[in-house]
Amino acid sequence: MTLSYLTPAFLIERDNKRCIQCKVCVQQCANEVHRFDEEEGEVLADELNCVNCQRCVVMCPTRALSVRKSPNEFRQNANWTADAIKSIYIQAETGGVLLTGMGNDRPYPIYWDHMLLNASQVTNPSIDPLREPMELKTFLGRKPDSLVIENGKLKEKIPPQLELDIPIMFSAMSFGSISLNAIKSLARAARQEGTFYNTGEGGLHKDLYEYGANTIVQVASGRFGVHPEYLQAGAAIEIKIGQGAKPGIGGHLPGEKVGREVSETRMIPEGTDAISPAPHHDIYSIEDLSQLIYSLKEATNYEKPVSVKIAAVHNVAAIASGIARAGADIIAIDGYRGGTGAAPLRIRDNVGIPIEFALAAVDSRLRQEGIRNQVSLVVAGSIRNSADVVKAIALGADAVYIATGALIALGCHMCQKCFTGKCNWGIATQDPQLVKRLNPEIGAQRAANLLRAWKHEIKEMLGGMGINAIESLRGNRLMLRGIGLTEKELQILGISAVGE
Amino acid sequence: MKRVYAREEFCVGCRLCQVHCVTAHSPYKNDIVKAFKKSNPRPLPRVIVEENRPLSFALQCRHCEEANCTKACITGAMQKDPVTGVVTNDETRCVGCWTCILVCPHGAIVQDERGKKVAAKCDLCSGLKEMPACVQHCPNGALLYQEDESQVRA
Numbered sequence: 001m002t003l004s005y006l007t008p009a010f011l012i013e014r015d016n017k018r019c020i021q022c023k024v025c026v027q028q029c030a031n032e033v034h035r036f037d038e039e040e041g042e043v044l045a046d047e048l049n050c051v052n053c054q055r056c057v058v059m060c061p062t063r064a065l066s067v068r069k070s071p072n073e074f075r076q077n078a079n080w081t082a083d084a085i086k087s088i089y090i091q092a093e094t095g096g097v098l099l100t101g102m103g104n105d106r107p108y109p110i111y112w113d114h115m116l117l118n119a120s121q122v123t124n125p126s127i128d129p130l131r132e133p134m135e136l137k138t139f140l141g142r143k144p145d146s147l148v149i150e151n152g153k154l155k156e157k158i159p160p161q162l163e164l165d166i167p168i169m170f171s172a173m174s175f176g177s178i179s180l181n182a183i184k185s186l187a188r189a190a191r192q193e194g195t196f197y198n199t200g201e202g203g204l205h206k207d208l209y210e211y212g213a214n215t216i217v218q219v220a221s222g223r224f225g226v227h228p229e230y231l232q233a234g235a236a237i238e239i240k241i242g243q244g245a246k247p248g249i250g251g252h253l254p255g256e257k258v259g260r261e262v263s264e265t266r267m268i269p270e271g272t273d274a275i276s277p278a279p280h281h282d283i284y285s286i287e288d289l290s291q292l293i294y295s296l297k298e299a300t301n302y303e304k305p306v307s308v309k310i311a312a313v314h315n316v317a318a319i320a321s322g323i324a325r326a327g328a329d330i331i332a333i334d335g336y337r338g339g340t341g342a343a344p345l346r347i348r349d350n351v352g353i354p355i356e357f358a359l360a361a362v363d364s365r366l367r368q369e370g371i372r373n374q375v376s377l378v379v380a381g382s383i384r385n386s387a388d389v390v391k392a393i394a395l396g397a398d399a400v401y402i403a404t405g406a407l408i409a410l411g412c413h414m415c416q417k418c419f420t421g422k423c424n425w426g427i428a429t430q431d432p433q434l435v436k437r438l439n440p441e442i443g444a445q446r447a448a449n450l451l452r453a454w455k456h457e458i459k460e461m462l463g464g465m466g467i468n469a470i471e472s473l474r475g476n477r478l479m480l481r482g483i484g485l486t487e488k489e490l491q492i493l494g495i496s497a498v499g500e
Numbered sequence: 501m502k503r504v505y506a507r508e509e510f511c512v513g514c515r516l517c518q519v520h521c522v523t524a525h526s527p528y529k530n531d532i533v534k535a536f537k538k539s540n541p542r543p544l545p546r547v548i549v550e551e552n553r554p555l556s557f558a559l560q561c562r563h564c565e566e567a568n569c570t571k572a573c574i575t576g577a578m579q580k581d582p583v584t585g586v587v588t589n590d591e592t593r594c595v596g597c598w599t600c601i602l603v604c605p606h607g608a609i610v611q612d613e614r615g616k617k618v619a620a621k622c623d624l625c626s627g628l629k630e631m632p633a634c635v636q637h638c639p640n641g642a643l644l645y646q647e648d649e650s651q652v653r654a
Contacts (some may be wrong), residue, residue, distance in 0.1 A: 020536035022519045028512070059639065061519045062532050433554035439510045439640045 005089045008047035011070045012056075018064035019043065025056035025065060030422040030434055053415040055424035087345070098345035101418030101428070103245055103337045103382055103404060106349050111356035111489075112388045115395075116498060118479045120466035127468050129459035135469035136455060138164040138399050140236075140376040141305040142329045159329065160305045162216075162236050164399060165194030166455050167470055168389060170447075171334075171380050171401030172218050172240065172309070174202025176253045176262045176274065177341035177418070178407075179435040182427045185410055185443025187211035192444065193451040198401070201240060201251065201276055203265040204230050216307065219296065221250060222276035224266040228299065236304050236330070237296050239289070241280070242311035244338025244381040247352045251276035252342065257421055257430045290326035297327075305329035312336060312358030312381065313351075317365035324366060324375045332401060333358050335381025339404040341428055342419035355381040356395065360493045363396025363475060372475075386457035395493070396475040409450040410443045501585035502647055504624070504635055506557040510642040511549075513556035517634035517643065518545035524625050524633035541614035546622040547634050548608065558634060558643060560622035561608040563587045569600035569609065569621075578619070586624050594618040 012033070021043055025034040031049040034056060036042070050067065057065045074082050087098055120126040127134070141161035148155040170186045177200065184207065186197040191214045198216040199208075203225015208215065217234030219226055231237060242248065253262075253274035263270040283289050293306050307330035308323045310316070320331050335355025340348065359379045366372040379392050380401035392400050408414065411425040418428035426438030458470070467473050481498040482490045490497055519532060525543040526535035536542060547560040567587050569578045577593035578600050580586070589600070589609075596617025601609045612620040625632040635645040 018533050020519070020533060022515065022536075024514050024516055024519065027514050059514055059516070061516055061637075431554075433513075436510055436554065437512045437640060439642070442641055 004093060006048070006086065006093075007072055008050060008070050009086075010047055010050045010052045010067050012045045012047050012050060013066045013068070014043070014045065015064045015066075018062040020062055020064075022061065024059050024061060028055050028059050028424060030424050030429075030431070051415040051417045051420075052413075053417070053424045054413040099342055099419050100345040100348055100416055101340065101342055102414055102416045103339040104349050105416070108336075108354070110382075111354050111485075111493070112384070112391055114483050114485050114489075115356075115391050115480045115493070115495065116483055117387070117390060117394070117461060117465065118481070119464040124466045126466050127463040129456075129463045132463075132468065134459040134462060135471070136166050136458060138167040138470060140164065140307075140330050140378065140398055142375065143373040145373060160236075160303055162196060162305055162330075163194075164196070166451055166458075167393060167397075167399040168383075168451060168454060169195050169216070169378070169399060169401050170197035170406050171332075171403040172198035172200035172216075172238065173341070173403055173407075174200030174218075174224075174253075175205050175208075175265055176202045176257055176430070178428055179423075179426055179430060179438060180205055180207065180261065181435055181438040181440045181443065182407070182410060183208065184440035185438065185447055186406060187214060188440065188444035189406075189447035189451065190214040192448045193455075195451065196235060198238060199225075199234070201225075202262070203267065204233055205261065205265045209233050218309075219292075220276055221278070221280045222274060224268065224274055224276070227267070231296065231300050231304075234304065236307055237300065238307040238309055238330075238332065239280075239292060239296070239328075240309045241283070241289075242309065242313070242334065243340060244311045244334030244336055244352055244355070245340035246343040246347045247311035247313050247336075248278060249344065249347055250278040254421075259430055262430060286322040286326050289323065293327045307332055307378070309334060311338075312353045312355055314353065316353070316358045317361040320362040320375075321365055321369055321371070324371050328375055330376045330378055330398075331362070332378040332380060333362060334401075335379070337382035338380055339382075339407075340418075355379050355392075357489075357492055359392060359395050359397055360477075364494055367475075386454040387461065389454060390458055390461045390473070391480060393470060393473050394476050394479045395495075396477070398474065406447055406450070409446045410438060411446075501563065502624075502645055503563060504558075504560055504622075504632055505644045505646065505649055506559065507642045507644065508555060508557040510640045511556045511558060512640050512642070513549060513551050513553070514639065515549050516637055516639060517547045517558045518549060520633040520637040521545040521547045521622075544610055544612050544614070544620050546610065546620055548610070558638075559606065559608055560634070561587060562606055563622075563624070564605075568603040568605065572599045572603040574599055586626060587621070588623045588626065589619050589621055591616070591618045 023036050026036050033050045034045050037044050052067045139161040142159040190197040196216050199218050201220035212233040215234040216236045216238050218238045220240035255271045255273045308328040309332035312335045336352030376398040378399050379397045383400045383402050423429040426434050477495050480495045482495050483498045522545050523532045523535040526539040528534040547558050567580050570580050575593045577590045609619050609621045612618050631645045635643040
């Protein structure tokens with residue numbers, strides 16, 4: 001054993017005037033940072049393993065605790081920052097790939113914050129959503145090229161559609177990466193608010209079949225948990241090609257998280273690693289993708305829309321065009337800020353492009369090619385609030401996926417340590433002692449509240465623009481203006497600058 | 501009558517119920533810090549957290565219909581209120597003989613030897629108007645205060 005050069009990242013401050021030695025912090029810290037010293041008769045802390053998840057801070061009944069960045073500093077160096085130095089210490093000790101959780105946290109520009117929305121003044125009246133009806137209903141799926149009406153009725157059958165009361169869905173998070181209680185919370189909230197959650201590549205636990213009408217079931221490269229009843233159980237099927245946090249990379253659920261229930265749901269032996277390969281080994285071309293899309297449609301009697309999820313990468317517009325032509329009904333695009341339970345740090349922080357540009361590029365391309373009606377676009381990758389939703393829809397999205405925001409509603413404090421399996425909030429863990437910390441009744445209420453709050457805000461913003469249906473905002477880039485953007489950025493986003 | 505029911509599947513073993521029980525039975529009902537630092541003697545928690553991880557739940561007096569403790573009490577200190585059904589121990593009359601503890605089928609009565617020897621037990625926070633402090637402050641909805649056992653199972 002040699003000396004580790006790693007030092008605590010955080011400092012725990014305990015106000016001894018307030019601390020009553022109740023040991024709640026000791027009970028709650030899965031990282032065993034707090035301990036009660038019998039000899040001293042007081043609670044002490046060793047911060048080395050503290051991840052700043054804030055569980056102790058929130059649970060402390062007397063608010064005696066605060067966690068902040070460790071005051072310990074390396075010599076100032078704008079190039080070799082503390083993060084850069086510590087990363088090397090970790091790799092020098094382990095010889096391994098650096099792992100992390102949640103989305104890209106680097107200070108790249110956030111383009112949502114460089115777009116501003118319009119509002120009506122004088123010449124066209126704004127609308128008060130509390131007094132007048134406001135429609136957020138959204139249908140996802142292939143729309144016909146034209147409508148033929150005979151005897152007052154549609155002649156042809158409309159392809160299968162997902163009906164959303166609000167253009168926000170919970171994106172894919174597998175059972176394994178998050179706890180069953182977390183999934184139950186999202187499933188119940190989706191049912192309550194008329195939208196959908198997504199199983200991720202974790203299969204569908206037996207307790208979740210009752211939420212089938214609000215479930216999108218995923219088929220990914222590992223094909224875990226895929227069987228006929230699974231495909232039939234969901235309202236739609238999503239083929240996962242890529243994920244914004246780790247484009248080009250597969251998934252890896254370590255064996256210690258594969259307990260009895262995860263093993264049953266994924267249909268793999270207990271305790272074995274669940275490895276999703278980087279590519280689908282039966283997809284090497286658009287034609288291969290088309291084959292899988294139609295296999296899934298065939299298996300489900302052409303009754304369910306099929307979505308294809310990709311990460312936003314450089315040629316995303318051409319790729320999306322290929323996916324639309326391959327027969328997908330929905331394309332989900334995940335930007336480089338998208339979250340994850342575990343990703344190699346360097347991939348997460350350096351691969352992919354912002355969702356704002358990917359969305360604008362894909363929507364423009366599909367319109368130019370005259371095939372925009374053939375697919376619905378769902379975007380993901382750090383939709384942080386209702387304004388981001390409105391801007392995404394104005395840029396051309398049909399709906400958005402949220403996951404990080406939803407988990408924050410359930411209690412996530414963004415410590416980025418999901419991959420350790422020690423989530424103190426009962427979300428990214430399979431430890432029964434930790435899982436029970438998330439009561440799905442409370443979780444469902446909080447997630448549903450978030451959706452309802454955003455719904456009110458979206459209606460307010462629409463009303464301000466003088467629009468009474470979300471359908472009238474979709475792809476309406478005239479409602480957006482860019483601030484602090486270059487000519488080229490404005491051109492790709494397809495929006496004018498402020499004042500234009 | 502309304503009782504406190506525990507939902508073990510949501511009990512996180514944090515023992516905040518005990519912290520708030522102590523506070524509610526101290527002279528400083530709205531100040532946890534003072535309740536712990538200034539009460540002399542500091543009241544014992546009347547709610548017991550049984551724990552064998554991952555299983556845990558908070559246990560307190562069941563306020564039995566036929567309460568053995570009231571029958572066994574040698575001084576008449578332990579009484580069941582005929583109207584509310586709450587079983588309370590009149591500590592001025594209690595002599596600390598522990599007979600109630602011997603007969604309690606739930607192990608819900610504790611020995612309090614900090615001042616005068618008395619039996620301490622849950623009184624459903626009779627002094628407080630709202631729900632018992634443990635239920636009110638449970639962070640995860642693991643305690644319910646209601647007439648029957650419905651909704652206890654998720």
